[in-house]
Amino acid sequence: MPARTQELPIRADNSSAAASPIAGTSKCLPSHMPGETFWQTSRHHLHDHRSSEELPSHSDIVIIGAGYAGVATAYHLVKDHPSLNKSITILEARGACSGATGRNGGHARPDFYGHIPTYMDRAGAEAGAEIAEFEIRNLRALKKTIEQEKIDCDFTLTRSIDVWCNADSASKAKAVYDRMTAEGLEYMEDVAFYTGNEVEGICGVKDAKACASFTAGTMWPYKFIMRLVELIVDAGVNLHTHTPATSVSPDGEGGFIIDTPRGKMHANKVVYANNAYVSGILPQYKKNIVPCKGICCRITVPEGVTAPLLNNSYINRTEDNVLSYLIPRADGSIIVGGAAAIFKKHEDQWYDNVDDSVLIDSAKDYYNNYMQRTYRGWENTAAKIDQIWTGVMGYSYDSNPHIGAVPGEKDQYILAGFNGHGMPVIWLSAKELAQMIVNDIPFEKTTMPRLFQTSQFRIDRALNGKPEDGDILGSGKFAATKP
Numbered sequence: 001m002p003a004r005t006q007e008l009p010i011r012a013d014n015s016s017a018a019a020s021p022i023a024g025t026s027k028c029l030p031s032h033m034p035g036e037t038f039w040q041t042s043r044h045h046l047h048d049h050r051s052s053e054e055l056p057s058h059s060d061i062v063i064i065g066a067g068y069a070g071v072a073t074a075y076h077l078v079k080d081h082p083s084l085n086k087s088i089t090i091l092e093a094r095g096a097c098s099g100a101t102g103r104n105g106g107h108a109r110p111d112f113y114g115h116i117p118t119y120m121d122r123a124g125a126e127a128g129a130e131i132a133e134f135e136i137r138n139l140r141a142l143k144k145t146i147e148q149e150k151i152d153c154d155f156t157l158t159r160s161i162d163v164w165c166n167a168d169s170a171s172k173a174k175a176v177y178d179r180m181t182a183e184g185l186e187y188m189e190d191v192a193f194y195t196g197n198e199v200e201g202i203c204g205v206k207d208a209k210a211c212a213s214f215t216a217g218t219m220w221p222y223k224f225i226m227r228l229v230e231l232i233v234d235a236g237v238n239l240h241t242h243t244p245a246t247s248v249s250p251d252g253e254g255g256f257i258i259d260t261p262r263g264k265m266h267a268n269k270v271v272y273a274n275n276a277y278v279s280g281i282l283p284q285y286k287k288n289i290v291p292c293k294g295i296c297c298r299i300t301v302p303e304g305v306t307a308p309l310l311n312n313s314y315i316n317r318t319e320d321n322v323l324s325y326l327i328p329r330a331d332g333s334i335i336v337g338g339a340a341a342i343f344k345k346h347e348d349q350w351y352d353n354v355d356d357s358v359l360i361d362s363a364k365d366y367y368n369n370y371m372q373r374t375y376r377g378w379e380n381t382a383a384k385i386d387q388i389w390t391g392v393m394g395y396s397y398d399s400n401p402h403i404g405a406v407p408g409e410k411d412q413y414i415l416a417g418f419n420g421h422g423m424p425v426i427w428l429s430a431k432e433l434a435q436m437i438v439n440d441i442p443f444e445k446t447t448m449p450r451l452f453q454t455s456q457f458r459i460d461r462a463l464n465g466k467p468e469d470g471d472i473l474g475s476g477k478f479a480a481t482k483p
């Protein structure tokens with residue numbers, strides 16, 4: 001596919017970063033004024049940072065997007081390759097970590113058996129299992145880095161409890177568990193699955209019919225990323241916030257010209273880490289990575305009230321199969337979100353929608369009294385929503401991220417499309433992508449799961465497929481896959 005770029009509509013504005021958000025007016029760029037979120041209540045001093053007053057005229061590597069993917073890529077470039085000696089610039093449309101990463105549920109939960117059986121059906125047992133194994137390695141690597149760099153981000157290594165309150169769903173989940181254990185996968189030894197009368201007593205969720213547990217992590221994602229930002233800025237990476245890339249075009253000599261409202265800059269290599277918004281610059285991804293909104297909130301109990309301690313993270317599914325992810329925090333508050341089944345039919349409220357300044361109307365009341373109606377012993381706690389917000393995810397047609405060299409292009413890389421599931425995926429993906437960039441190696445030489453590789457096949461399958469055959473809006477029954 002030839003290099004195709006697209007001019008994005010922007011509100012050009014050259015005044016100071018903090019005072020003048022110059023993010024988008026279209027679906028291609030983040031909204032100007034994201035709603036408040038608990039995680040960003042206390043802004044980091046580098047949130048609106050610009051490394052220099054003027055945009056540099058050239059950088060060897062330009063990374064578009066300062067969320068988890070962009071910042072982790074820069075971190076691995078400078079920390080894993082200390083003799084790299086290349087200039088690196090990150091362009092960020094809004095403040096640093098103001099996208100999905102700064103607005104999510106803080107749950108770093110590898111997929112042991114959720115989507116893995118589907119990936120196995122589509123591409124074989126090995127291709128599916130390697131995703132679970134990669135995500136488990138990610139969690140361990142994340143923990144190691146947080147400890148080594150002494151990052152204060154409330155990281156916990158915990159057990160994640162999966163709960164099913166619908167009897168039919170519970171027996172289907174048990175069948176999946178049995179299938180996965182029968183595959184002989186070593187990592188499944190970490191999973192404990194329970195059915196029977198004592199399930200409610202094990203997980204604490206009222207009317208639970210089945211539950212399972214395995215190792216996962218919880219954290220304060222904004223604090224994690226902003227500490228990495230500090231480290232990379234100290235290491236010489238240029239960060240330019242409130243500087244959206246509006247187009248990327250070839251310079252005719254193997255490099256690229258990147259347009260921004262603050263002027264043009266030249267790059268030798270470009271990394272697209274702008275997740276939900278990637279098709280704004282790479283339109284071939286329009287049907288592969290679609291901006292979709294999610295909702296999340298923080299629940300607190302009044303001062304003086306002691307609510308039962310939850311010391312596990314959760315995925316809860318109600319009797320009517322509404323799914324919520326939940327993490328407890330050491331301050332006694334709860335972060336919980338999801339409820340997609342409640343708003344799914346209101347497509348205008350979430351699908352192909354980048355407006356994280358407004359809540360999802362059909363779901364905004366769902367978490368009122370959530371703790372009281374869900375957990376044993378919380379009935380009289382008066383727990384209530386303290387803050388509620390939305391965020392924009394990059395949903396992918398086949399549920400897998402797109403990582404690697406942009407098909408048909410040289411020196412252009414993509415790391416995007418993480419759905420509601422970037423936390424246990426991005427860390428090592430960025431590390432491996434950094435290897436590709438530095439050592440000029442193909443995707444196949446990395447340790448990333450094969451199904452993560454971006455490819456013309458995947459691009460075309462979504463472009464030519466119907467939305468109702470893909471995973472985002474429909475059945476996921478698109479034609480048989482190949483990596």
Ligand SMILES: Cc1cc2nc3c(=O)[nH]c(=O)nc-3n(C[C@H](O)[C@H](O)[C@H](O)COP(=O)(O)OP(=O)(O)OC[C@H]3O[C@@H](n4cnc5c(N)ncnc54)[C@H](O)[C@@H]3O)c2cc1C
Pocket residue numbers: 028029030064065066067068069070091092093094095096097098099100101102103104105106107108109243244245246273274275276277278280281293294295296325337389390391392393415416417418419420421422423424426
């Ligand atoms: C409500 C909610 C809850 C979630 N909960 C969880 C969870 O508990 N666990 C989990 O694993 N995942 C969760 N996710 C998903 C997770 O947050 C994402 O998968 C992950 O953060 C993606 O990281 P990213 O860096 O790719 O994207 P982002 O964090 O969105 O970063 C992309 C950045 O690119 C910038 N940008 C966009 N366009 C341009 C441009 N043209 N020029 C310059 N910059 C640009 C954006 O402003 C943004 O800062 C949740 C997401 C949401 C919204």
